Amino acid sequence: MAWAAVGLGSNVGDRRDRMRRAVTGLSSLGSLVAVSALYETAPIGGPDQDPYLNAAAVVDTALPPRELLQGLLGIELAQGRERGEKWGPRTIDLDLLIYDDVQIREPGLRVPHPRLTARRFVLYPLLTVWPRPELPDGSSLADAAAAVADQDISAVTRGYDIEAEDWRDL
16 A cells, blocks of 8 residues: 555646545545645646646555556546646646655656646645655755745635545545
8 A cells, every 4th residue: 555645736627526536436446544625726837727726635545556547537537627728727636746765767657747846836735644744855845835935825725634535625
């Protein structure tokens, strides 16, 4: 079993419902360990578009990284995700951020996620749910978050109690 951190984002349609459905989908890929609060953020790059809801979740999974990524892509597809314009609007976006202490550099799979440390909308929720203070390369998550502190982010909800399954009320 391995712990994997997944970043979630949505800015199309009923964003909260899409996030809830994505977390439900994650629970089919392993056992949910933690789900962060929801955060609203402005889009970075891409065309003019609505704000995002973002979150992070930790899953205890038996799936190897490539199979977990395929599961994430399946959850996106089930919600109508279409890969059109780079950094364009998304019904749901699921990114494999961290997989235990593994570093992977393969075509179509990079872990930790290559833009993880450059985006506060990823780092801030991740810091609230990931139990380790460092990335697999030894760099500090807190230092990375401090470097992007100028990027706006605002909490929309509180964190969730996995035991009580209150994430179902996203």
